[in-house]
Amino acid sequence: MAPAGTLTRADLADALHQEIGLSRADSSHFVEKILAHMCEALANGENVKISGFGSFVLRDKGERIGRNPKTGVEVPIAPRRVLTFRASQMMRDRIVEAG
Structure with a gap:
């Protein structure tokens, strides 16, 4: 796995290969x-x-109405769908312990 930084798809696949023994493909x-x-x-x-x-x-x-920070002009922001992630309590606890 990557030493520090970003966990990639390749890292996940490599972990499966190492831990479970599936072929790399x-x-x-x-x-x-x-x-x-x-x-x-x-x-x-x-x-x-x-x-x-x-x-x-x-x-x-x-x-909603937003404001251009440079000019101060108000601009309407169109409705949209956003994706959020909420970590489980177990995950938050593990992160606190590791830090």
Whole structure:
């Protein structure tokens, strides 16, 4: 895995290969299938909850008025859907312990 910084798809596939013994190709395919399934669920408006890890939640934000910080001019911001992640309590506890 990467020493510090970003965990990548390749890192996840390598972990599967090392820990479970799947071939590198199967490990990579497995990671891609899981991520694709999560993306499809989110695209269909479903939230994704991974117990012990956290939840990916879709929220609809209404139209609002924003302000251009440079000019101060008020500008309407269109309604949109945003994706948020909320870590589980177990994950937050692990992060605090590691830090």
